[in-house]
Each structure stands twice: as structure tokens, then as C-alpha cells.
Amino acid sequence: MSTRIQTRNRQRILEAALDVFSANGFRGATLDEIAKASGLSKPNLLYYFDSKEAMHRALLEQLLVVWLAPMRAIDPKGDPHDEIIGYMRRKLQMSRDYPRESRLFANEVLQGAPRLGDAIAGELKTLVDDRVAVIQDWVKAGRLRPIDPYHLIFSIWALTQHYADFDAQIRLIRGDSDPMAGSEEFLDMLFDRLLSM
Amino acid sequence: MSTRIQTRNRQRILEAALDVFSANGFRGATLDEIAKASGLSKPNLLYYFDSKEAMHRALLEQLLVVWLAPMRAIDPKGDPHDEIIGYMRRKLQMSRDYPRESRLFANEVLQGAPRLGDAIAGELKTLVDDRVAVIQDWVKAGRLRPIDPYHLIFSIWALTQHYADFDAQIRLIRGDSDPMAGSEEFLDMLFDRLLSM
DNA sequence: GTCTATAGTCTGATAGAC
DNA sequence: GTCTATCAGACTATAGAC
Numbered sequence: 093m094s095t096r097i098q099t100r101n102r103q104r105i106l107e108a109a110l111d112v113f114s115a116n117g118f119r120g121a122t123l124d125e126i127a128k129a130s131g132l133s134k135p136n137l138l139y140y141f142d143s144k145e146a147m148h149r150a151l152l153e154q155l156l157v158v159w160l161a162p163m164r165a166i167d168p169k170g171d172p173h174d175e176i177i178g179y180m181r182r183k184l185q186m187s188r189d190y191p192r193e194s195r196l197f198a199n200e201v202l203q204g205a206p207r208l209g210d211a212i213a214g215e216l217k218t219l220v221d222d223r224v225a226v227i228q229d230w231v232k233a234g235r236l237r238p239i240d241p242y243h244l245i246f247s248i249w250a251l252t253q254h255y256a257d258f259d260a261q262i263r264l265i266r267g268d269s270d271p272m273a274g275s276e277e278f279l280d281m282l283f284d285r286l287l288s289m
Numbered sequence: 290m291s292t293r294i295q296t297r298n299r300q301r302i303l304e305a306a307l308d309v310f311s312a313n314g315f316r317g318a319t320l321d322e323i324a325k326a327s328g329l330s331k332p333n334l335l336y337y338f339d340s341k342e343a344m345h346r347a348l349l350e351q352l353l354v355v356w357l358a359p360m361r362a363i364d365p366k367g368d369p370h371d372e373i374i375g376y377m378r379r380k381l382q383m384s385r386d387y388p389r390e391s392r393l394f395a396n397e398v399l400q401g402a403p404r405l406g407d408a409i410a411g412e413l414k415t416l417v418d419d420r421v422a423v424i425q426d427w428v429k430a431g432r433l434r435p436i437d438p439y440h441l442i443f444s445i446w447a448l449t450q451h452y453a454d455f456d457a458q459i460r461l462i463r464g465d466s467d468p469m470a471g472s473e474e475f476l477d478m479l480f481d482r483l484l485s486m
Numbered sequence: 487g488t489c490t491a492t493a494g495t496c497t498g499a500t501a502g503a504c
Numbered sequence: 505g506t507c508t509a510t511c512a513g514a515c516t517a518t519a520g521a522c
Contacts, residue, residue: 117313198454203313212458213461240474320516335516
């Protein structure tokens with residue numbers, strides 16, 4: 093019943109699976125690679141997870157919680173400008189801290205979200221719709237200048253995730269120095285100008 | 290020697306290959322799918338292209354020309370504000386006209402640019418470095434407010450390509466109406482504010 | 487040029503010894 | 505719980521008839 097070892101091995105597998113899935117997408121990933129990366133045998137992987145699908149599903153589920161946290165943290169009672177900039181900063185920090193998770197998500201959506209469609213159409217859409225309403229209320233109350241809430245949110249996603257998802261391109265163009273150097277100052281300035289009255 | 294049929298079949302194959310590679314990445318794509326999508330048999334595919342790799346390479350090569358054209362068209366002698374906004378608009382139009390090409394490129398970069406690394410480090414970097422210098426000259430001449438040229442370019446890429454690459458997500462959140470509706474007005478406004486003195 | 491047939495390899499998943 | 509051995513199917517690519 094040594095659940096300690098089980099938990100640890102499941103964690104090792106998910107860690108390796110995150111590497112492989114985020115670098116190749118679901119179909120491009122192989123159990124052989126995950127086995128090699130985790131140091132466990134292929135049948136042992138399938139002792140802990142029923143299938144390749146199940147591994148991927150486990151990753152996406154634990155990803156969603158972390159992924160949506162920055163948006164959940166937007167406070168309708170806060171200052172509109174600070175709340176939006178704060179959201180953008182938290183999202184940018186996620187690209188810095190969890191680039192593989194960002195690429196896992198990007199791969200999934202890029203390939204039509206076949207395994208994440210329900211979560212996007214459900215949990216994420218509900219959250220976005222709610223925050224869109226908050227932004228619209230801010231605009232109506234005259235606390236935020238008129239702006240399209242959907243495109244505002246999309247622009248935050250696009251600008252922050254770009255640094256994780258297109259990391260390879262940025263490195264090749266800028267050289268191997270920190271690809272995100274200067275991004276926070278730039279995005280602070282950009283959103284400050286975007287939101288100012 | 291009926292080169293007409295050859296050219297037409299090569300085109301049919303590349304058309305089908307673009308569908309499959311852009312939807313699944315290189316490793317996730319299969320010749321069976323490309324064969325089915327093109328209406329040709331699998332061995333026939335390999336009569337026209339030496340390998341799966343060769344097909345992918347052909348797509349990337351013809352992509353690069355189209356892909357870099359909007360940036361090449363930036364005129365150092367033009368008005369800085371208009372040139373940058375014009376570049377952004379051309380890039381956005383590419384997302385509208387060539388979403389599959391955008392996703393093909395995104396898949397490739399997302400997965401570490403294993404087959405496009407040389408072109409990015411060579412042709413693209415050269416072009417970017419040149420345009421960065423142009424922007425810096427504009428700033429020095431006082432014709433453009435001080436701004437980080439690299440992050441400016443990355444922000445254009447991120448914001449415009451997002452609509453093609455994350456199309457599935459946007460559709461699920463906004464419903465099946467045109468996912469790009471309002472994007473041009475929003476981005477016009479955003480970059481106008483970003484660049485204004 | 488296009489096909490069927492198939493070689494040879496890799497894939498996800500299972501059986502069974504320990 | 506973990507392994508070796510192995511299955512059935514899918515994979516890229518080739519051979520050879522037409």
C-alpha cells in the first residue's frame with residue numbers, strides 16, 4: 093500500500109510526460125520517450141496510467157487549475173487599471189514559471205483543442221464571460237475607458253504567452269540571453285497606454 | 290513528360306499536406322491522412338516527394354516567402370507610424386488569408402523549430418535585425434517615440450498570429466461568429482496608442 | 487505514373503514471471 | 505510493483521506489375 097512511492101512515481105511520470113507532450117503535441121509524443129525521460133519502463137508507465145490518453149488528460153486537468161488562477165484573481169471591486177495590469181503581470185509570470193505548461197496548452201489549442209474543447213467551452217468560457225461582464229461594468233461606470241473586453245483579454249493572452257510558446261524563435265533572433273528580458277517593462281508600458289483615459 | 294499533370298499533382302499534395310501538418314505538427318501527421326486528403330495513393334505521394342520530410346520542407350520553403358513579405362515591405366523612408374501600423378495590418382491580413390500557414394509555422398516553432406531553425410537564425414534574423422535598425426534610426430531622428438524595437442516586433446507577431454493560431458479557443462469562447470470580428474479596429478487603436486508621442 | 491503488396495520499423499498496450 | 509517478452513496495428517518507405 094506504499095502510497096508514498098506511488099505518488100512519487102506518478103509525479104515522475106507526469107513530469108516526464110509534460111516535457112514530451114509539450115515539445116511534440118499529443119500525437120507526436122511517444123510512450124518510449126516518456127519512459128526514457130522518466131527512467132521507468134514502458135509497461136510501468138501503463139501500470140500508473142491506463143493509457144497515453146489518461147496521462148495527457150491528467151496533465152491538462154492539473155494545468156487548468158493553475159492556468160485560470162490569474163484570471164480568477166481579478167477583483168471586480170478593485171481599481172480597473174490596476175486589476176487589468178495585475179492580471180497581465182500574473183499571466184506573464186506564468187510564461188516565465190511554466191513555459192512547458194504554456195506550450196502544452198498551445199499545442200492542444202493549435203491542433204483544434206480535441207481534448208480540451210469541453211473545458212474551454214465550459215469552465216474557461218464561463219470565467220471569461222464573467223470577467224467580460226466585469227470589464228463592461230467598469231466601462232459603464234466610467235471607471236475604464238470604452239474598450240472591447242474580448243479583444244482586451246485576447247491581447248493579454250497573446251502578448252504574454254508568446255514569450256513561452258515562441259521561445260525558440262525569440263532565442264534564435266535575440267541570441268541566447270534571457271528571451272523575456274525587457275518584456276515586463278514593455279508590456280507595462282503598452283497596457284498603461286492602452287488603458288489610459 | 291506531361292509536366293502539367295506533375296505540377297498539378299504536386300500542388301494537390303502540398304495542399305493536403307498543409308491541412309494535415311498544420312493540424313497535427315510534423316510528427317503527428319501521417320502519410321495516410323495526406324494520401325486520403327489529396328485523393329492520391331500513399332506510394333504515389335512518395336513518387337512526387339522523396340519522403341515525408343521532403344513534403345514538409347517544401348511547405349516551409351514556400352511559406353517563408355509569403356510569411357516574410359509583410360516585414361520586407363516596411364519602407365525606411367516612409368512615415369514611422371504609418372509603416373508600423375501598415376506592417377501590423379498586413380500581418381493581420383495574413384492570419385485571415387493564411388491561417389493554416391500560420392499554424393504550420395506555429396507548430397514548428399512551438400516544437401523547437403527543428404526544421405526551421407536555420408531559416409529563423411539566418412533569413413529571418415537578418416531581416417529582423419535590419420528592421421530593428423530602421424526603427425532605432427526613426428527613434429534617433431525623433432520621428433518615433435523611444436520604444437524597444439524587438440518587443441515592438443514581437444508584440445505585432447503575437448497579437449496578429451494569435452487569431453489564426455488560437456482560432457479554436459476563440460471560437461469556443463465567442464461562439465461560431467467570425468473569430469476575427471473587431472480585431473482590426475482593436476489593433477489599430479492599440480498600436481495608435483502605443484506609438485503616439 | 488499509378489497501383490497493390492509488402493518489407494521493416496515503431497506504436498500503444500498486454501501477458502506473465504518474479 | 506516492476507520487469508522481459510510480445511502482441512496487433514500503424515507507420516514510412518520500397519518493389520514490382522501494369
